Amino acid sequence: MKATMLYGAGDVRFEDVAKPTIQKPTDAIIRLAASCVCGSDLWPYRGAQPVDGPQAMGHEYCGVVEAVGDAVTSVKPGQFVVGSFVLSDNSCPHCKYGFQSSCEQREFMTGAQAPLARVPLADGTLVALDQHPDEDLIPSFLAVSDVYGTGYFACDAAGVKPGMTVAVVGDGAVGLMAVLSAKQMGADRIIAMSRHKSRQDLALEFGATDIVAERGEDGIAKIRELTGGVGADAVMECVGMEESMKQAIYGARPGGSIGYVGVPHGVTFDGQELFFAQRQMLGGPAPVRRFLPDLIDSVLKREINPGKVFDLEIPLADVAEGYKAMDERRAIKTLLRV
Amino acid sequence: MKATMLYGAGDVRFEDVAKPTIQKPTDAIIRLAASCVCGSDLWPYRGAQPVDGPQAMGHEYCGVVEAVGDAVTSVKPGQFVVGSFVLSDNSCPHCKYGFQSSCEQREFMTGAQAPLARVPLADGTLVALDQHPDEDLIPSFLAVSDVYGTGYFACDAAGVKPGMTVAVVGDGAVGLMAVLSAKQMGADRIIAMSRHKSRQDLALEFGATDIVAERGEDGIAKIRELTGGVGADAVMECVGMEESMKQAIYGARPGGSIGYVGVPHGVTFDGQELFFAQRQMLGGPAPVRRFLPDLIDSVLKREINPGKVFDLEIPLADVAEGYKAMDERRAIKTLLRV
Numbered sequence: 001m002k003a004t005m006l007y008g009a010g011d012v013r014f015e016d017v018a019k020p021t022i023q024k025p026t027d028a029i030i031r032l033a034a035s036c037v038c039g040s041d042l043w044p045y046r047g048a049q050p051v052d053g054p055q056a057m058g059h060e061y062c063g064v065v066e067a068v069g070d071a072v073t074s075v076k077p078g079q080f081v082v083g084s085f086v087l088s089d090n091s092c093p094h095c096k097y098g099f100q101s102s103c104e105q106r107e108f109m110t111g112a113q114a115p116l117a118r119v120p121l122a123d124g125t126l127v128a129l130d131q132h133p134d135e136d137l138i139p140s141f142l143a144v145s146d147v148y149g150t151g152y153f154a155c156d157a158a159g160v161k162p163g164m165t166v167a168v169v170g171d172g173a174v175g176l177m178a179v180l181s182a183k184q185m186g187a188d189r190i191i192a193m194s195r196h197k198s199r200q201d202l203a204l205e206f207g208a209t210d211i212v213a214e215r216g217e218d219g220i221a222k223i224r225e226l227t228g229g230v231g232a233d234a235v236m237e238c239v240g241m242e243e244s245m246k247q248a249i250y251g252a253r254p255g256g257s258i259g260y261v262g263v264p265h266g267v268t269f270d271g272q273e274l275f276f277a278q279r280q281m282l283g284g285p286a287p288v289r290r291f292l293p294d295l296i297d298s299v300l301k302r303e304i305n306p307g308k309v310f311d312l313e314i315p316l317a318d319v320a321e322g323y324k325a326m327d328e329r330r331a332i333k334t335l336l337r338v
Numbered sequence: 339m340k341a342t343m344l345y346g347a348g349d350v351r352f353e354d355v356a357k358p359t360i361q362k363p364t365d366a367i368i369r370l371a372a373s374c375v376c377g378s379d380l381w382p383y384r385g386a387q388p389v390d391g392p393q394a395m396g397h398e399y400c401g402v403v404e405a406v407g408d409a410v411t412s413v414k415p416g417q418f419v420v421g422s423f424v425l426s427d428n429s430c431p432h433c434k435y436g437f438q439s440s441c442e443q444r445e446f447m448t449g450a451q452a453p454l455a456r457v458p459l460a461d462g463t464l465v466a467l468d469q470h471p472d473e474d475l476i477p478s479f480l481a482v483s484d485v486y487g488t489g490y491f492a493c494d495a496a497g498v499k500p501g502m503t504v505a506v507v508g509d510g511a512v513g514l515m516a517v518l519s520a521k522q523m524g525a526d527r528i529i530a531m532s533r534h535k536s537r538q539d540l541a542l543e544f545g546a547t548d549i550v551a552e553r554g555e556d557g558i559a560k561i562r563e564l565t566g567g568v569g570a571d572a573v574m575e576c577v578g579m580e581e582s583m584k585q586a587i588y589g590a591r592p593g594g595s596i597g598y599v600g601v602p603h604g605v606t607f608d609g610q611e612l613f614f615a616q617r618q619m620l621g622g623p624a625p626v627r628r629f630l631p632d633l634i635d636s637v638l639k640r641e642i643n644p645g646k647v648f649d650l651e652i653p654l655a656d657v658a659e660g661y662k663a664m665d666e667r668r669a670i671k672t673l674l675r676v
Contacts, residue, residue, distance in 0.1 A: 093568045094592050102592030102616050230431045245609065254432050254440030254622075264609030271583065271602030278440050278622030280495075283613045284592075
């Protein structure tokens, strides 16, 4: 079969690879219903993260089980499944506390920008639906496996509650999903920080009540102004850069919370500054598995439509163009038809 | 009157100063029932923090109101009061959210190692008792104004709940108070990190269930061992150094919380490391005012005895010896009789 390999910065190839096979009794092989490109794929694509030889790309997935290893008991061939981009056994103590993204057996999914993919730790990672879903829900299930689950965790980590005033830093796909999540969790006022008209529009559609186009100090000042000089109760940081992190910290009020899901690149915190700022912080790779059952249910009931975040849809064979469009910000997120 | 002035590293003098007077209509003057030396006083005393000219020392206090400014309505002369080391109006938005230590009008108390002291923002800062308390409770009320309130905040910030397994890094006065607070909040297992017999004993008396004498990597390994390889649900960091902060972060489980109240000195966090560690963090100067009514009540009912943290009691005139004893770790905390 042909699948997506990253050879180095800017060098995405769709080429022949061996079909995935069951390697461990806890594996499953799935046929993807669709695939997509993640904002985090752009770090190595842009050379901001080293690439050691050809790398199988893709970690967001949903689809139909083709085969399972002997030890797999919770899913079977023919079932439609959604999984998390973090593979977990869902039974170790960290998993039981709801932090499956710190599972003792944690692995990160790879090779999902392909027609078939191997999913290790299938029992702990995959959630099967009772029946195959309507075709138009596929993009939303794909979103749930990472981008929506991550936006949702940003809100969960920041403790978003009904009635709160919140802000979202970053208008990439995860930021927009954090807006939708905040809405789903009942936030009263949702300030989206975005400078791009198309993303502002999508943020408003997802539930944003205010748009702040300013950045840095000006952006912080604007959030303060919108919140009567106080700051937001919770801020979701969905970028991972020094400036965006500052915006998140100082956009929140003292005692407020920051949920950060943008993988920090070149970010350091001064202990004493953070101490006197007095903001609560929790971040990390999202424990999507914790949220999967609820989010799948919300998609099935059509209460949420996170699949709307895909604004470019192309065949999997054109995956290189999918990366390029996102890198050049022509697309928010690329869906790959398999 | 004579009061305590710090002239520079190691140079504490008890010397003639002007009696404090009402300077603003929101001030009160109190006659101290007792005073004490704080661990944070040791930073400038040790030269780890600059001293710009003679500095009036002391920020922990309880006592009887002598005089109030024209605008003060909630306390009156003759009442016994307890206040917070952070002065706050208790009415701004940050105060209403319970973060009085980030009050818009925040000031830090000074000049309380003296017979009389001026308390700005008296209405927002002081809590009056219905009657003068028994003499033996004075050390506990003094502790409540900072050291116990700070240990208590460490636990509150770390979200300590009944049944939890927690750890305390630091066996100074604040660390010991965090042990007592964790006990008061119902923690099931309380691991105190301490290498000193007398402090270990006090920790056990305050409710510690386990003592870890190891530090650094060994200390982290020991906490892991005691918690079945998992880590603690919550860790209270009560030192403020790089090593102690690492101990706190890696002593907690993924998804666990760190409440940090030791003012960080020379501590930085790497964003990516903190991200993948996935620990929740909240610190800062303690919003003691939030806790005062409850803590005063607990002392009055003799449910807690934080005053036990004072293991040296000397006359105020000997304050220099009080600093010295703490600096040399001969005393955990010095009470000054006024």
